[in-house]
Amino acid sequence: MMKDIENVMKQRGIEGIAVLGDTTLGNPDLIYVVGGNLARGGIYFKRVGSDPLLLTSTVDIHSALRLGRVRNVRTFTDYNYEKLIIDQGKTEAYPRLMVNVLRGLGVTGKVALAGRNDLAWGLHLADRLRALGVHITGEDSPTIVEAARETKSAEELDEIRRIGSRTANIINVVVNRLRDAKRRRGHLWIGRQRATVGLLKQIIALEFALERLTAPEGTIFATGTSSADPHNSGDPRADIREGKPIVFDIFPQSELGYWIDLTRSFILGRASAKARQLYDTVLSAQATALDLMKEGVLGEELMSRACDVIERNGFRTVRDIYQGKAKQIRSGLTHSLGHGVGLTIGERPYLSFQSKDPLKNGHVVTVEPGVYLPRYGGVRIEDSVRVTSGGYENLSAVRKEFELT
Amino acid sequence: MMKDIENVMKQRGIEGIAVLGDTTLGNPDLIYVVGGNLARGGIYFKRVGSDPLLLTSTVDIHSALRLGRVRNVRTFTDYNYEKLIIDQGKTEAYPRLMVNVLRGLGVTGKVALAGRNDLAWGLHLADRLRALGVHITGEDSPTIVEAARETKSAEELDEIRRIGSRTANIINVVVNRLRDAKRRRGHLWIGRQRATVGLLKQIIALEFALERLTAPEGTIFATGTSSADPHNSGDPRADIREGKPIVFDIFPQSELGYWIDLTRSFILGRASAKARQLYDTVLSAQATALDLMKEGVLGEELMSRACDVIERNGFRTVRDIYQGKAKQIRSGLTHSLGHGVGLTIGERPYLSFQSKDPLKNGHVVTVEPGVYLPRYGGVRIEDSVRVTSGGYENLSAVRKEFELT
Numbered sequence: 001m002m003k004d005i006e007n008v009m010k011q012r013g014i015e016g017i018a019v020l021g022d023t024t025l026g027n028p029d030l031i032y033v034v035g036g037n038l039a040r041g042g043i044y045f046k047r048v049g050s051d052p053l054l055l056t057s058t059v060d061i062h063s064a065l066r067l068g069r070v071r072n073v074r075t076f077t078d079y080n081y082e083k084l085i086i087d088q089g090k091t092e093a094y095p096r097l098m099v100n101v102l103r104g105l106g107v108t109g110k111v112a113l114a115g116r117n118d119l120a121w122g123l124h125l126a127d128r129l130r131a132l133g134v135h136i137t138g139e140d141s142p143t144i145v146e147a148a149r150e151t152k153s154a155e156e157l158d159e160i161r162r163i164g165s166r167t168a169n170i171i172n173v174v175v176n177r178l179r180d181a182k183r184r185r186g187h188l189w190i191g192r193q194r195a196t197v198g199l200l201k202q203i204i205a206l207e208f209a210l211e212r213l214t215a216p217e218g219t220i221f222a223t224g225t226s227s228a229d230p231h232n233s234g235d236p237r238a239d240i241r242e243g244k245p246i247v248f249d250i251f252p253q254s255e256l257g258y259w260i261d262l263t264r265s266f267i268l269g270r271a272s273a274k275a276r277q278l279y280d281t282v283l284s285a286q287a288t289a290l291d292l293m294k295e296g297v298l299g300e301e302l303m304s305r306a307c308d309v310i311e312r313n314g315f316r317t318v319r320d321i322y323q324g325k326a327k328q329i330r331s332g333l334t335h336s337l338g339h340g341v342g343l344t345i346g347e348r349p350y351l352s353f354q355s356k357d358p359l360k361n362g363h364v365v366t367v368e369p370g371v372y373l374p375r376y377g378g379v380r381i382e383d384s385v386r387v388t389s390g391g392y393e394n395l396s397a398v399r400k401e402f403e404l405t
Numbered sequence: 406m407m408k409d410i411e412n413v414m415k416q417r418g419i420e421g422i423a424v425l426g427d428t429t430l431g432n433p434d435l436i437y438v439v440g441g442n443l444a445r446g447g448i449y450f451k452r453v454g455s456d457p458l459l460l461t462s463t464v465d466i467h468s469a470l471r472l473g474r475v476r477n478v479r480t481f482t483d484y485n486y487e488k489l490i491i492d493q494g495k496t497e498a499y500p501r502l503m504v505n506v507l508r509g510l511g512v513t514g515k516v517a518l519a520g521r522n523d524l525a526w527g528l529h530l531a532d533r534l535r536a537l538g539v540h541i542t543g544e545d546s547p548t549i550v551e552a553a554r555e556t557k558s559a560e561e562l563d564e565i566r567r568i569g570s571r572t573a574n575i576i577n578v579v580v581n582r583l584r585d586a587k588r589r590r591g592h593l594w595i596g597r598q599r600a601t602v603g604l605l606k607q608i609i610a611l612e613f614a615l616e617r618l619t620a621p622e623g624t625i626f627a628t629g630t631s632s633a634d635p636h637n638s639g640d641p642r643a644d645i646r647e648g649k650p651i652v653f654d655i656f657p658q659s660e661l662g663y664w665i666d667l668t669r670s671f672i673l674g675r676a677s678a679k680a681r682q683l684y685d686t687v688l689s690a691q692a693t694a695l696d697l698m699k700e701g702v703l704g705e706e707l708m709s710r711a712c713d714v715i716e717r718n719g720f721r722t723v724r725d726i727y728q729g730k731a732k733q734i735r736s737g738l739t740h741s742l743g744h745g746v747g748l749t750i751g752e753r754p755y756l757s758f759q760s761k762d763p764l765k766n767g768h769v770v771t772v773e774p775g776v777y778l779p780r781y782g783g784v785r786i787e788d789s790v791r792v793t794s795g796g797y798e799n800l801s802a803v804r805k806e807f808e809l810t
Contacts, residue, residue, distance in 0.1 A: 020524070022751065023749075023750075023751065025431060025621060025622055025750070026430060026431015026432065026521060027431065027521075029523065037622065037623070038636075039622065039636050039751075040636075040751070058733065058739055058740070059635045059636050059739065059740050060636055062634045062636070062637060063634075063636050063637070075733070077726065077732065077733050078733075082726050082727055083729070085759060086727065090759055091545045091546075112525050113524040113525060113528060114523065114524055114525045115523070115524055116431060116432075116521045116522060116523055116524075117521060117522075117524050117527075118434065118519065118520070118521055118546075118548055118551070119425070119518040119519055119520055119521075119522050119524075119527045119531075120517050120518060120519045120543060120544035120548040120549065120550075121543070121544060121545065121546055121548055122522075122524045122527055122528070122543070123518060123527070123528070123531050123541065123542070123543030123544075124543030124544055124545050125543070126524075126528050126531075126543070127543050136528065137528070138525060138526070138527070138528030138529030138530070138531070138532050139525035139526060139528075139529050140496045140526065140529050141496075141523075141526055143523055143525040143526055144525065145525075146523070202614075202615075202617075205614035205615075205617070206611060206614045206615075208614065209607075209610035209611045209613065209614040210607075210610075210611075212607075212610065214619055214620065214621060215619065216430060216619060216621050216658075217428075217430055217442065217444065218442070218660065229467045229468075230464045231443075231444050231445075231464050231465055231467070231468050232467060232468070253621075255623065321482065321487050322487055322491065324488070327482065328463065328480070328482050328483075334463055334464065335463070335464050344428075345428075345430070346427065346428065346444075346445070354490060354495055
């Protein structure tokens with residue numbers, strides 16, 4: 001939460017932080033500290049123990065004031081940026097501006113730079129600031145802002161719940177369209193059109209618009225063998241057919257920048273015994289992980305218990321790689337169990353064999369086991385949940401049904 | 406263009422480049438070098454004179470191969486990343502992996518890091534790589550990949566033209582809806598609903614879905630005095646009324662990650678003499694800049710000529726700030742004339758008083774003068790054009806009409 005920025009800075013002995021970027025798009029740290037979107041970005045300065053200062057371009061100052069998260073908003077022009085450019089050149093103006101602001105704030109100790117930026121340019125800036133006497137320090141993950149973002153506030157949870165509810169609407173529309181589609185010789189027809197992945201994506205896109213959500217990373221609607229490739233988004237020309245596995249993975253983002261991540265897997269018509277076993281295994285792995293979920297549990301532990309279930313049912317898992325039994329695995333659970341969601345679609349905390357930190361009340365994570373058989377297809381079931389002190393809260397209630405008959 | 410990466414590396418004496426990120430979302434450099442979207446990102450390595458190598462996570466390898474831009478694709482697992490994590494810890498594994506790959510490629514000279522990443526983490530990585538003996542160097546803008554991205558290839562231009570044509574469809578639908586709306590006592594009605602900015606945005610969102618475009622940064626539909634604030638996206642509850650200025654600025658992105666940027670300004674009904682003068686001034690400023698546009702012209706020159714027109718018509722411009730005549734300006738042309746578009750919605754080259762580099766054949770830039778009067782409203786007209794050797798090509802043909810009668 002926002003107040004953790006102050007705490008983490010103190011813990012780490014960092015006196016100042018500058019979160020920067022030329023846009024808030026794709027810059028979750030900057031969105032977080034300024035409270036929303038600024039087309040031309042800006043620089044958020046904070047000294048330990050003091051209120052933050054936000055510098056924006058002249059065109060964004062009103063937007064920044066409307067967002068209201070930072071009270072002290074000024075423009076680059078207020079700090080004579082144009083004059084610095086004329087006097088020192090564009091390259092030198094930016095670090096000089098930062099030095100002036102940091103001096104004005106009385107920062108003399110360690111300073112962390114944050115925000116997603118071009119690394120080449122960022123290194124150039126950091127080297128220049130160091131040469132000008134600023135004590136710039138790098139940070140391993142979790143960085144200060146990452147650590148703050150990990151635990152969601154009540155307002156953030158409300159926003160993710162709203163997205164969850166709208167996402168449930170989209171999934172329900174799609175499932176109903178599939179269920180109601182006419183079936184003729186194994187093929188599906190929606191109205192007078194043969195149901196292809198492309199047609200379904202068109203339907204999904206319209207529902208996104210109606211629910212005021214966007215899909216900057218697309219939507220996975222993978223059928224048949226392509227469903228065995230976890231990140232195959234589906235071939236638009238592929239026909240949707242009875243008896244073939246379908247993985248429908250949806251990850252919408254709201255206007256405020258928050259995400260949710262949900263997956264449902266289906267078969268149109270009756271599932272074979274093989275398909276049913278895949279589905280039941282994955283469902284059971286998810287239930288096992290969810291049953292254990294609560295504050296204090298390690299992500300590693302949840303991953304491990306989900307792998308137990310999948311292995312017991314005769315499938316491989318990535319544990320083989322971590323235990324040195326295999327260099328890679330081509331079937332079974334080929335990815336980790338989950339990841340945090342918030343202002344990004346993949347962030348801390350992770351539910352994987354690398355996750356040694358205990359989960360906390362207010363973390364939001366996906367729980368998404370899958371089993372993939374390359375020559376057949378795959379099944380993945382995913383919910384986004386809030387970790388609580390005694391368990392979890394599912395942030396989007398969508399029925400889990402496999403056979404659409 | 407892609408081949409410029411090799412050229413710029415040679416010119417700058419940089420032997421190796423590593424473009425990295427944990428997602429391609431919001432990471433245009435990484436999208437550019439890998440040729441599209443990879444959910445979990447990766448690291449693109451290139452040594453001068455050699456073919457590139459792309460490392461992805463196991464879940465993305467098939468996506469990376471389908472993109473096909475890099476032929477040599479391997480997984481982190483192929484380079485024993487999991488073993489490195491077990492042996493060295495997660496913090497140390499990433500730089501060690503990079504050192505191993507760079508050594509394998511025989512890179513001993515200067516190495517640039519690229520891609521949008523968390524700066525705090527990026528600095529930590531760079532410092533660690535330096536400690537391990539890698540000669541990491543920062544780069545001022547334009548960085549190597551930025552320089553390459555500035556000039557668009559034939560394929561990129563085709564994609565932007567496709568987006569331009571779809572965007573024209575959206576604008577035409579919206580304009581026709583506005584023109585055809587019933588007017589009653591100054592208010593507009595679409596069907597049985599009073600036309601608000603929110604309703605128009607809903608219509609726009611559906612058209613985006615039909616045209617398979619997204620609006621990750623939203624859409625500006627600002628009416629009345631809010632149109633005087635260039636980045637005010639419009640109050641959803643505001644009624645759309647006759648006689649009030651409207652600024653409609655649309656910046657869609659395609660699935661492949663490319664953007665276009667267009668603005669039209671309207672008045673419903675007859676414009677007052679004042680509104681007409683605003684519009685004619687802006688239109689004339691744009692025509693003047695477009696007439697001068699061709700390879701070799703400086704962005705600064707176009708900005709300056711557009712300001713001439715606006716000042717001659719009695720409005721202020723940001724030139725007053727650059728000439729030290731004012732610390733800020735609150736009306737007139739308060740922003741620069743334009744910016745590049747491509748895999749981002751705001752990139753080099755810029756058409757501003759700071760732009761000292763000549764435009765080149767294949768640059769794609771917006772030309773978007775505006776005049777804003779805080780207590781009245783604003784007018785902005787914007788096209789995205791390709792610079793050619795003898796002039797320019799408009800990448801989206803949309804009629805310019807002010808009065809919708």
